[in-house]
Amino acid sequence: MATRPLGVEVPGVALALRRPGAWTVLARFCRKKPLGAIGGFLMLVILFTAVFANQLQTHDPIATDAGQSLARPGADHWLGSDHLGRDIYSRIVHGARVSLIVGLASTLLGSVLGGVIGLLSGYVGGKTDLITQRVMDILQGLPLLVLALVMSAALGPSIPNVVIAISIPIIPRAARVIRASVLSIREMQYVEAARAVGLRHLRIAFRHILPNTVGPFIVLCTAQLGSAILVEAALSFLGLGVPEPYPSWGRMLSVSAAEYAQKAPWLVLFPGLAISLAVFGSNLLGDALRDTLDPRLRGA
Amino acid sequence: MTRSTRIVALAMSLGLAAAFAGAAPASAQAPKYGGHLNLMQREDLSQGFAVHETSTIATSFPSMPCFNNLVVFDQSKRAETVDNLVGELAEKWSWQDNYRNLVFFLRKDVKWHDGQPFTSKDVKFTFDMVREAPEAAAKLRINPRKDWYTNVEKIEAPDPYTVVFHLKRPQPGLLVMLASGYSPVYAAHVNPASYRTGCIGTGPFKLKEWRKGEFVDYVKNTDYFMKGRPYLDTLRYVVIKERGTRTAALQAGQLDVSFPGETTKTAAEQLKKAVPGLVITPVAQAVSDNIILNTKKPPFDNPKVRLAVSYAIDRRALISAVHQGGAVPGASQQPKPYGVWGLLEKDLLALPGYGKPADMKAHAKKLLAEAGITPQNPLRVEMSTRAIAMYVDLASFVINELKQVGIEATLKQVETAQWHPMATRGEYQIGANLTGLGVDEPDANYYENYACGSPRNYSQYCSEEVMKMIEQQSQELNPQKRLALVSALQKKVEADAARPLLDWRLDYFTVWPHVKGLVPHDNIYNFGRMADVWRDKQ
Amino acid sequence: MKTYIAQRLGIGLLTLLGMSIVIFGMLRLAPGDIVDILFSTGGYVNPSERAAIEKELGLDRPVWVQYVEWIRQIVTGDLGKSYRYDLPAWEIIRPLIPVTLELAVLSLIVAVALGVPLGVISAVRQDTGLDYALRVFSLAGLSMPSFWLGMVIILSLVAWLGWIPPVTYVSPRENFWLHAVQFTLPALAVGYRSSALIMRITRSSLLEVMREDYIRTARAKGQSGRVVIWRHALQNAILPVVTVIGIEFAFLIGGLVVTETVFNLPGVARFLVEAILWRDYPIVQNLVMFIAIVVILSNLFVDMLYGFLDPRVRYGH
DSSP: OOOOOOSSOTTTHHHHHHHHOOHHHHHHHHHHOOOHHHHHHHHHHHHHHHHHHHHHOSOOOOOOGGGGGTTSSSSSSTTTOOOOBBBHHHHHHHHHHHHHHHHHHHHHHHHHHHHHHHHHEEEEEOOHHHHHHHHHHHHHHHHHHHHHHHHHHHHSSSSSOOOOOOOHHHHHHHHHHHHHHHHHHHHHHHHHHHHHOOHHHIIIIIIHHHHHHHHHHHHHHHHHHHHHHHHHHHHHHHSSSSOHHHOHHHHHTTHHHHHHTTTOOOHHHHHHHHHHHHHHHHHHHHHHHHHHHHHGGGGG | OHHHHHHHHHHHHHHHHHHHHHOOOGGGSSSOOOOOEEESOOOOOOOOBGGOOOOHHHHHHGGGGGGOOSSSOOOOOOOOOOGGGSSSSSEEEEEETTTTEEEEEEEESOBOTOOOBBBHHHHHHHHHTTOTTOOOOOOSSSOOTTGGGGTTTEEEEEEEEEEEEEESSSHHHHHHTSSSSOOOOOOOTTTGGGGOOOOOOOOOOSEEEETTTTEEEEEEEEOSTTTTTTSSSEEEEOOOOOOHHHHHHTTTTTTTTTOOOOOHHHHHHHHHHHHHTEEEEEEEEEEEEEHHHHHHTTTTHHHEEEEEEHHSSOOOHHHHHHHHOOEEEOSSSSTTTTTTTOOOOHHHTTSSTOOHHHHHHHHHHHHHTTTOTTTBBBBEEEEEEEEEEEHHHHHHHHOOOOOOOOEEEEEEEEEEHHHHHHHHTTTSSSSEEEEESSOHHHHHHHHHHSSSOOOOOOTTTOHHHHHHHHHHHHHHHHHHHHHHHHHHHHHHHHHHTSOOOOEEEEEEEEEOOOOOOOOOOOOSSSSOOTOEEEEEOO | OOHHHHHHHHHHHHHHHHHHHHHHHHHHHSSHHHHHHHHHTTTOOOOOHHHHHHHTTTTOOOHHHHHHHHHHHHTTTTOOOTTTTOHHHHHHHHHHHHHHHHHHHHHHHHHOOOOOOHHEEEEEESHHHHHHHHHHHHHHHHHOOOHHHHHHHHHHHHHTOOOOSSSOOTTTTTTTTHHHHHHHHHHHHHHHHHHHHHHHHHHHHHHHHTSSSHHHHHHHTOOOOOOOOOOOHHHHHHHHHHHHHHHEEEEEEHHHHHHHHHOOOOOHHHHHHHHHTOOOOOHHHHHHHHHHHHHHHHHHHHHHHHHHHHHTTOOOO
């Protein structure tokens, strides 16, 4: 998959064989994978919402307003308000920021750490690999939520701690994927050629193998992002996630939402929909990316 | 009489009879025996039935059917006053030697659930243990209410059915404290630690099973000393931690009784709308929202700054915003008509936070300016609170209020496990707090929360003047004089603003209509005996 | 074969040991311990009383001593005593296990019963509207927070029917139908979520297989489409599906944590959350170890099944 210049110049054909521009690639992607395009669009909307939360909000998300307790969705509160009169729409908009930050940060942290571990472990092989594998097994032996739960309780409620708590279960999963990818690439001819020429191992690892794990890495990230968002929501729901005053979609669903749900079903509906859409988008995009970037992984 | 006249006369007399029957009080309904009730339990019992080792409703409410007190508040009356005290294990009692000795004449027909006879030895054992007397036969692992009994010199049991509390000085309040749900009598022949896993009491119900995390099952005590009681056969306290699920369970009829302190005004409205037949009784909880201020460290060692905090918080707005109207304003004793020691309306309105909001905030700003805090030089503090929704909602509102007078507070959530250590060690600046009072008795309140050196005096507030006032009211025998002293005490602590009181919460206690005889009190801790509760078969 | 199992069990044991150290360490990282919680229920803190309780519970000993003690206890079959309830941990945990296992198995059955047929249909009708609709339906299940789904179910039921499934555990012996009702809804909620991955893998592996030469050959020979699919394709597509079912089982247990909480089922997962909040180390450690054992065993079982189903794969040398 390494790019090499063509050895022959043929007039006319040269133009056609030029590398396609970014927009063309995108257009092609949207046409071939409409579901993926939808997913990508959803993620963009959420990203946009997160970045421009302050501009998109209609009210201060943490300001209470006694007179507006449990107001129905309407002109004043687009998605209604909660028992303290806080605007649901504005809280969901800001919740996007929290969910995305926590989700992305924990996914990237876990995936990069896990990826590096997997890369080195797979490349070096031998005893190091074996031991690392066992350590990864230990971390992976527990369901994501259970491990995140214990970690979150261990570290205490704060955004950095939640990010760490969720990233730790991701590390072994990332390591496994990257390691598998590395193992398959390692045997390829050009790597052997590089070694024969005498290039140092680290250089081989990072210059030749790493770029080719990018595909699986991206797929891994999008897959884990959805899980990370869900785990954050579950942790917040159980009271161990992102603390006040940051609005978190998961925490909006705990405590008072269910209690007042019959008078104000929007308390339960909208935060849940928000979470679902975010994860849905990331999964759609992840699927499509996986199909495109690495057909071999389709069955995995 | 013509035939038609006779018919009319008959109809009229029938009508009158019907009118009288309808006008007869509902309590004329004869209680029925038998049946089962499911009661809501919001979390599993903290330390089982070891009431003397906890101060949480999660343990005391489901433990009440197992125990008896010496005296208790009449379960059928809402108000908890000296006049409503009835004897349980004590048949008669009398104050002697000008309120220096309290003598109880005990019932002779009481048996413990394991068959052993109840005697004065059990009473002496229990209260010597709680007050940590040097000659106490046992020791509690955790002892939150030791301070209630500091004035007890000696407890004597001259014969098996008489107990005498010898006090160091007169204390009329002691009798009331003994009536709280927090003052049951333990068995002397049983290791107190065993109450953490089981319950040997004298109460109307025997513990059948406590399935951890699931439920507590009680079965009728057929040897109960009160003949003809209890009415019910069995009780089950169902543990449901998830708030939405337990509200749904109450609504669906799987629970017959709500948990004390659990139902807010809005939730009650919703329940009533869904099931119009539900009986909802708004009562006070004896739980207050308050602010704790660390008086030992800047900036709140400065009384002006503390007072400014109190002025800044609009009490009525708080009640509206945080409780949707389901709370009432008051000072450090529960306000009338819910408590007997509450301040008069005019005195309450003179306290900080009750006047016109704009005026109050302006006054707060003035006080802060005198302390050197201005919009150019704002005060930045950290507001700590427990990581529970109730606390966080309160804290969020207060932070908003403080912002408007130039105090920038950031919220710091503290996990339950660390809240009390943090507060006791003074590792905080300002905190939003809830305080429950086991009984509407100034001695219990002030010795716990305002006395120098008390572990629950989180503000570490220590005023000699206030200590004198506490001691003075504690010994005052004349009720009117005592009321005046307590009023002065309430005004004084609000003026010192070490622990500004924000409001007193209400509970909208909910039961299904077939539940009879369960009367909630203006205090969540004291009405769970369940002996007079019966079930109307549908 | 036997050597393989022994090897796997041996590795599993080592993994468990490593995990025990990790869990043990993490728990003690947590700020606050049981003694703090006990005092919080008392509403105050007293240093000397605190020290006394720590001593009573053995928490004043060095951490590594406590760890060794714990391992020693497990090896002799003693799981220790719950700090909160002062009862043997096994006594408290034992009744919880059947509830969680039953829910897990039922959920898995729902997941397979839903996922495999949907995957087959989707593969056969590849790229049609039905395919897209099914994929979206399945993905929706994967995207919804399982606690949200549970909440919505319960709240809808009470709002429309004035009824919810029993909130106290009903054993099948007590009342079989009520028990069935109690477990069906949570199993559906969890199963729907797990069915998504199974459906996707069934679909993709079936697609992969259907392209293979021997399928085309069979078709060319004239065998009817349905027969071709069910006899040849599915047989070979089953392997990745089995693998995924195994992976899914572990993932499923995570979902049980919130589902048991919302539906108020007295299982291992719900109790785990409570025990973590209470810093009841003996309970948490043992429950986490239990979950780990279940995961390791189910992975082993899946690998065995894999070997059994695919004659090309053989273990042991």
